Amino acid sequence: xxxxxxxxxxxxxxxxxxxxxxGMVEEETTRLTGTQQFVTFAxxxxxxxxxxxxxxxxxxxxxxxxxxxxxHYMRGVLNLRGIIVPIFDLRRRxxxxxxxxxxxxxxxxxxVGDRIIGILVDRVSDILTIDGSEIRAVPDLDDSGExxxxxxxxxxxxRMVALLDTGSLFRHEIISSSLDAVxxxxxxxx
Amino acid sequence: xxxxxxxxxxxxxxxxxxLGDVEVQLSSLSDGSQDPEVLHAIFRAVHSIKAGAGAFKxxxxxxxxxxxxxxxxxMRDGRIAVTEQxxxxxxxxxxxxxxxxxxxxxxxxQSEDFGKEILDEISLIVTGKLxxxxxxxxxxxxxxxxxxxxxxxxEKLTYQITFxxxxxxxxxxxxxxxxxxxxxxLGDLTSIPILxxxxxxxxxxxxxxxxxxxxxxxxxxxxxxxxxxxxxxTEDCDLEIKTVSDNSEPEDEIIEKTSVATQSSDPANQxxxxxxxxxxxxxxxxxxxxxxxxxxxxxxxxxxxxxLSQQTNDLPSEQFPHMVRGLEELALHTRELQxxxxxxxxxxxxxxxxxxxxxxxxxSAKLNKKxxxxxxxxxxxxxxxVIEEISDPITHMIRNSLDHGLEGTEERIELGKPxxxxxxxxxxxxxxxxVITISDDGRGINRQAVMKxxxxxxxxxxxxxxxxxxxxxxxxxxxxxxxxxxxxxxxxGVGMDVVRRNIxxxxxxxxxxxxxxxxxxxxxxLPLTLxxxxxxxxxxxxxxxxxxxxxxxxxxxxAKSSLKRLPTGQSLVHIRGHxxxxxxxxxxxxxxxxxxxxxxxxVVLVESEEFGTTGIVVDELIGQQQVVxxxxxxxxxxxxxxxxxxxxxxxxxAPILDIEAIYRISQQELRNSPVPDDxxxxxxxxxxxxxxxSKEAATLAAQNAEIPTPSIG
Numbered sequence: 001x002x003x004x005x006x007x008x009x010x011x012x013x014x015x016x017x018x019x020x021x022x023g024m025v026e027e028e029t030t031r032l033t034g035t036q037q038f039v040t041f042a043x044x045x046x047x048x049x050x051x052x053x054x055x056x057x058x059x060x061x062x063x064x065x066x067x068x069x070x071x072h073y074m075r076g077v078l079n080l081r082g083i084i085v086p087i088f089d090l091r092r093r094x095x096x097x098x099x100x101x102x103x104x105x106x107x108x109x110x111x112v113g114d115r116i117i118g119i120l121v122d123r124v125s126d127i128l129t130i131d132g133s134e135i136r137a138v139p140d141l142d143d144s145g146e147x148x149x150x151x152x153x154x155x156x157x158x159r160m161v162a163l164l165d166t167g168s169l170f171r172h173e174i175i176s177s178s179l180d181a182v183x184x185x186x187x188x189x190x
Numbered sequence: 191x192x193x194x195x196x197x198x199x200x201x202x203x204x205x206x207x208x209l210g211d212v213e214v215q216l217s218s219l220s221d222g223s224q225d226p227e228v229l230h231a232i233f234r235a236v237h238s239i240k241a242g243a244g245a246f247k248x249x250x251x252x253x254x255x256x257x258x259x260x261x262x263x264x265m266r267d268g269r270i271a272v273t274e275q276x277x278x279x280x281x282x283x284x285x286x287x288x289x290x291x292x293x294x295x296x297x298x299x300q301s302e303d304f305g306k307e308i309l310d311e312i313s314l315i316v317t318g319k320l321x322x323x324x325x326x327x328x329x330x331x332x333x334x335x336x337x338x339x340x341x342x343x344x345e346k347l348t349y350q351i352t353f354x355x356x357x358x359x360x361x362x363x364x365x366x367x368x369x370x371x372x373x374x375x376l377g378d379l380t381s382i383p384i385l386x387x388x389x390x391x392x393x394x395x396x397x398x399x400x401x402x403x404x405x406x407x408x409x410x411x412x413x414x415x416x417x418x419x420x421x422x423x424t425e426d427c428d429l430e431i432k433t434v435s436d437n438s439e440p441e442d443e444i445i446e447k448t449s450v451a452t453q454s455s456d457p458a459n460q461x462x463x464x465x466x467x468x469x470x471x472x473x474x475x476x477x478x479x480x481x482x483x484x485x486x487x488x489x490x491x492x493x494x495x496x497x498l499s500q501q502t503n504d505l506p507s508e509q510f511p512h513m514v515r516g517l518e519e520l521a522l523h524t525r526e527l528q529x530x531x532x533x534x535x536x537x538x539x540x541x542x543x544x545x546x547x548x549x550x551x552x553x554s555a556k557l558n559k560k561x562x563x564x565x566x567x568x569x570x571x572x573x574x575x576v577i578e579e580i581s582d583p584i585t586h587m588i589r590n591s592l593d594h595g596l597e598g599t600e601e602r603i604e605l606g607k608p609x610x611x612x613x614x615x616x617x618x619x620x621x622x623x624x625v626i627t628i629s630d631d632g633r634g635i636n637r638q639a640v641m642k643x644x645x646x647x648x649x650x651x652x653x654x655x656x657x658x659x660x661x662x663x664x665x666x667x668x669x670x671x672x673x674x675x676x677x678x679x680x681x682x683g684v685g686m687d688v689v690r691r692n693i694x695x696x697x698x699x700x701x702x703x704x705x706x707x708x709x710x711x712x713x714x715x716l717p718l719t720l721x722x723x724x725x726x727x728x729x730x731x732x733x734x735x736x737x738x739x740x741x742x743x744x745x746x747x748x749a750k751s752s753l754k755r756l757p758t759g760q761s762l763v764h765i766r767g768h769x770x771x772x773x774x775x776x777x778x779x780x781x782x783x784x785x786x787x788x789x790x791x792x793v794v795l796v797e798s799e800e801f802g803t804t805g806i807v808v809d810e811l812i813g814q815q816q817v818v819x820x821x822x823x824x825x826x827x828x829x830x831x832x833x834x835x836x837x838x839x840x841x842x843x844a845p846i847l848d849i850e851a852i853y854r855i856s857q858q859e860l861r862n863s864p865v866p867d868d869x870x871x872x873x874x875x876x877x878x879x880x881x882x883x884s885k886e887a888a889t890l891a892a893q894n895a896e897i898p899t900p901s902i903g
Contacts, residue, residue: 063842064843065733065835065842065843065844065845066733067822067826067829067832067845068778068779068780068781068829068831068832068845069779069780069829069830069831070829076843077822077826077835077843078843079837079841079842079843081490082486082489082490082493082820082837083820083824083825084820084821084822084824084825084826084835084837084843085825086825086826115824115825115826116825117825117826172827173826173827
């Protein structure tokens with residue numbers, strides 16, 4: 001229930017399972033030399049990540065208001081301190097079944113361009129600090145078109161984490177001219 | 191230079207206001223106003239623009255406004271007569287001025303000779319070389335001396351200036367540095383600061399004015415141009431300007447100006463000061479963003495308050511008397527607070543109305559019709575969000591009245607009408623809404639032509655016999671235009687339907703009344719604000735929705751016997767002799783768990799210009815409440831059937847229904863998958879066959895030729 005504000009990636013307190021980012025000062029300095037920080041979260045065994053600068057806050061799942069005739073992965077809208085925010089179910093978006101959302105599920109509120117959206121995931125796991133050179137390209141295997149929403153892959157220990165391109169993932173739902181301006185800071189590094 | 195940028199922003203904001211004033215004054219001038227104050231007012235506005243332009247080094251703007259001002263100056267003291275051509279020239283000049291300001295604001299480079307034609311024309315008139323507007327032969331000394339000075343710019347003068355700002359000068363957001371810079375631009379400037387009042391650093395108050403200056407300016411400019419530099423600060427400083435002529439001919443012209451003795455010799459100058467002094471006491475300028483934040487916060491407060499009262503509704507008042515009373519007071523105060531905050535954003539519609547005389551002027555010239563525009567109630571106030579939106583519809587409807595409504599001059603004379611057509615634009619408050627009417631005394635709507643066109647376009651069935659009123663309102667149908675030829679004045683027949691749609695999007699309505707030969711009248715009603723709304727909260731299958739109260743006619747629980755069905759599957763309810771189509775919210779929105787039998791559910795009768803009356807079937811009514819309108823589209827794509835959303839007392843989002851879209855969806859669903867007719871009352875279709883099909887349904891009927899839809903007449 002406790003909202004965790006990360007407006008600037010500086011105050012990452014622990015409340016929903018994010019380990020304290022002890023390298024805050026380090027982050028400021030290493031950013032200059034090409035390292036990036038990502039918030040990683042999981043659906044079942046699969047791990048995904050978004051740029052920490054995109055993340056506005058993380059909160060536990062609460063009941064949303066359903067909007068009529070929307071795609072099944074659009075769960076509804078939430079009142080985020082007076083702003084109405086659409087919530088997307090990442091599991092459904094990737095056609096991996098349904099999430100029986102409960103209060104232990106987590107909504108990650110992120111900014112995509114000038115839009116604020118929430119994505120429903122099972123849990124938030126980590127903050128990952130990686131160098132741009134560690135990002136691997138996605139192997140071009142399937143032609144489902146879904147891999148285009150993944151910017152790159154990184155390895156964290158034994159795990160593989162997919163870096164999400166949230167702008168392209170929900171392009172149809174949040175069409176806005178500002179999307180053109182969505183930065184892809186790692187694109188040129190990857 | 192952040193501060194500098196900030197000054198600039200303020201300057202441009204002021205320019206916009208000043209240009210608005212100029213427009214208003216020019217209009218009254220073109221109406222033949224003889225009031226000298228009109229020209230003074232224009233002069234002051236242009237002068238203020240010029241002063242700022244000089245300070246910010248917008249050279250082109252400054253040069254142009256200088257000439258403009260010179261022309262106005264000569265007009266106001268009668269050296270140049272105010273003729274019609276003259277007024278036209280002023281109009282053109284104000285256009286160029288506004289284009290230049292725009293360019294300066296957006297930092298776009300304009301070509302060197304932008305507006306040169308007008309500039310040249312002005313210069314010629316000012317210097318008396320061109321006299322299309324009959325320069326009055328008024329050989330008073332003043333003019334001669336001025337001409338002399340202008341023709342002999344080589345004569346250098348030395349000015350000795352003492353300038354001591356007072357504290358108010360800073361409080362009124364003036365900056366001595368800018369003044370000194372401007373002074374410097376006039377010629378060779380030597381400045382000696384006077385430091386005698388400067389206290390030690392420890393005793394210094396940051397907001398006090400301690401410095402003063404002695405300047406010596408050697409320049410060929412006239413005394414009044416030097417004075418102009420200080421024009422805006424004369425009351426906030428001690429100022430002394432002495433002229434020492436260079437050719438050893440000391441003029442003892444000493445002008446002394448202090449804040450106490452503002453005995454300006456120029457009466458125009460004095461009038462220029464008085465409104466400014468009055469204004470600074472009664473109003474302040476507030477950044478719009480701050481105001482919006484305040485409005486938003488109060489909106490949140492209203493939501494919190496309604497949550498509190500909802501949670502404590504069942505509190506026994508005998509046990510918690512203070513608490514209950516406190517909550518009641520809180521509700522009262524919140525409502526009052528909200529009203530007063532909203533009233534801050536209220537603006538008179540004058541800002542929109544004032545643009546219309548200009549429009550009428552230009553159009554009547556183009557159409558070669560004589561038109562007299564009367565505006566009534568321009569001080570009627572609405573929220574700024576509404577003001578921004580009403581300008582286009584009004585413009586469009588006035589164009590329409592002029593182009594289609596009013597007859598040509600000869601035709602009017604033949605008809606025995608006065609040759610000048612009348613258009614009246616008025617605004618008033620009525621029942622918590624603003625009503626804007628645009629009426630003309632033209633030919634009215636040609637109903638035969640409308641019917642013919644409507645049939646051609648398939649907008650109504652061949653057999654339909656609509657009432658006069660209904661025919662008149664067909665001009666709002668999509669793709670409708672009866673103009674014999676397409677003119678560039680009122681568009682290509684995409685006009686009135688767009689007007690209606692835009693007004694409806696604002697929660698407003700528009701309709702037309704017309705009397706053939708006598709004229710027609712557009713009536714447009716709009717909510718006073720787009721920030722809050724009175725809504726009825728309804729429930730369907732566990733979800734709550736808001737229906738805008740202005741749409742609601744009544745709600746009822748229909749008797750089973752009053753429910754009918756058409757062969758198409760369209761459900762109807764029979765109320766007081768009328769058949770009203772029903773659409774079930776749960777079907778349109780695919781809501782699970784809602785009551786499906788209309789006989790057990792509740793019908794909310796809603797009304798709209800587009801389709802008349804229809805009944806929305808919901809589970810139950812929760813209650814009426816003022817809701818804060820929140821945009822859904824700031825973070826998501828538009829959702830059909832939902833215009834916006836609000837936040838209820840429990841913190842949950844509730845969609846606000848767009849009833850017209852809901853009706854359209856339900857019609858579409860009927861077409862796509864007609865519900866099989868399982869009932870025994872298909873005979874109703876005969877009854878409704880000949881009643882007027884609404885436009886929307888009629889359009890569908892034209893495409894589909896099988897859904898006759900009734901509406902309450």
